[in-house]
Amino acid sequence: MTFRRTSLAQEMAQQLLQPSFLDTSLRSGLFLSGQRRVGKTTFLATDLIPALEDRGAIVIYVDLWSQPQANPADLVHDAIRKSLNELQTPGSGILQKLRRVSSIEAGAAGFKFGFKLADVGKEWGVSLAHAFTELIDKSKTNVVLIVDEVQHALGSAEGDNMLHALKATRDAINTRPGTPGYFLFIGTGSHRARVQELSLKGNQAFNGAVTHEFPVLGRDFIEYVLQQVKPQLGSKVPSIPVTEDAFKTMGSRPEELMKALNILRRLPLGANSDEHLPTIAQSLGAAAADVELQKIEALGPLAEAVFSRICSIGGNVKGGFTADALKEYSVKTGREVTAQEVQSVIGLMTSANLLMRVSHGHYGVTDSFVEKAWVTRLQADSLLRSGASPDKEATA
Numbered sequence: 001m002t003f004r005r006t007s008l009a010q011e012m013a014q015q016l017l018q019p020s021f022l023d024t025s026l027r028s029g030l031f032l033s034g035q036r037r038v039g040k041t042t043f044l045a046t047d048l049i050p051a052l053e054d055r056g057a058i059v060i061y062v063d064l065w066s067q068p069q070a071n072p073a074d075l076v077h078d079a080i081r082k083s084l085n086e087l088q089t090p091g092s093g094i095l096q097k098l099r100r101v102s103s104i105e106a107g108a109a110g111f112k113f114g115f116k117l118a119d120v121g122k123e124w125g126v127s128l129a130h131a132f133t134e135l136i137d138k139s140k141t142n143v144v145l146i147v148d149e150v151q152h153a154l155g156s157a158e159g160d161n162m163l164h165a166l167k168a169t170r171d172a173i174n175t176r177p178g179t180p181g182y183f184l185f186i187g188t189g190s191h192r193a194r195v196q197e198l199s200l201k202g203n204q205a206f207n208g209a210v211t212h213e214f215p216v217l218g219r220d221f222i223e224y225v226l227q228q229v230k231p232q233l234g235s236k237v238p239s240i241p242v243t244e245d246a247f248k249t250m251g252s253r254p255e256e257l258m259k260a261l262n263i264l265r266r267l268p269l270g271a272n273s274d275e276h277l278p279t280i281a282q283s284l285g286a287a288a289a290d291v292e293l294q295k296i297e298a299l300g301p302l303a304e305a306v307f308s309r310i311c312s313i314g315g316n317v318k319g320g321f322t323a324d325a326l327k328e329y330s331v332k333t334g335r336e337v338t339a340q341e342v343q344s345v346i347g348l349m350t351s352a353n354l355l356m357r358v359s360h361g362h363y364g365v366t367d368s369f370v371e372k373a374w375v376t377r378l379q380a381d382s383l384l385r386s387g388a389s390p391d392k393e394a395t396a
Helices: 006-017 021-028 040-054 072-087 093-101 128-139 157-174 192-200 219-236 240-249 254-265 273-298 301-312 323-333 339-351 368-385 390-395
Strands: 030-033 058-063 143-148 183-189 210-213 355-359 362-365
Touching: 006 021, 006 040, 006 183, 021 157, 021 210, 030 192, 040 058, 040 093, 040 143, 040 183, 058 072, 072 093, 072 128, 072 143, 072 157, 128 143, 128 157, 157 183, 183 192, 192 210, 192 355, 219 240, 219 254, 240 254, 240 273, 254 273, 273 301, 273 368, 301 323, 301 339, 301 362, 301 368, 323 339, 339 355, 362 368
Parallel strands: 030 183, 030 210, 058 143, 143 183
Antiparallel strands: 355 362
């Protein structure tokens, strides 16, 4: 069974489709960013999309990670054309669902569009603004386009043009007096630095849109999982508080939690799961973080020095370019370091999803899970250099 986040989905659907005055800014676009494997795509498919459709919205979903080598613009245009085709096809699922939740009569033959679907998104064809305007005028409802792993649209002229076309669509529809529906754009992604870039950079189409952290799973999920595994674990089911702490240690990733519970399953009868689970979680969490930490090490000593300083000064990268900072980097790397080199390595770490721009001139660590692991490693190294050990320090 899949854990459902119904309340969260209903709250988001309400804010998007029937916004209060303070929530109307969501019509500018909503970007959700979060670390990998915390359940973003599952939430979209099983909770948010059904909640939006139950409120009468037409939802078009596309995952840019489904075909990483494909042109992102082609994937988006294909998804739009597919949905429009279903809406004009008698008896299609999307049409039946719309009829159930809406008072609009689409007609026995579905919608009839005044343009060729094959030309949507083409340079010589109908614009996205025209296509979505006609769809909203005919359906008299909101249309929500969800682009998963939206950061893949960056880095190509086609992707950039597609995003600007969607921004033009938003402006054309949402500013109309008396529009019968709104065009809503939701972008989600695991590359937090690049997702935030889409709404923070002045040259991006959705500059000024709303950006939120994706809400990770919490205690209600822990309670659900422990109830499900009780028949398999029996007396080895850990307590809720210990499991919740272990889950956070592993980066709030459901897959890691299941690995940990399977390890508990193999413990001998009578074993105290609450004693073993924290150690198991620490081990699994460290293994997951190591993948990211190796990226920093692969970029060289200067990257390690800059990353360490950003961790230590709370993400204010302006403090990373001072004379004292450059002197520190020079000592750590054994050579003179320039500000241009620091900026370059920050760019590399941003591209690698290790750092993200928090605001103009300010950078932070993308994943707090990785940041904690890096700081823990630095502390351990410091203890070893001082001749102490973590165990001695803990008992001192």
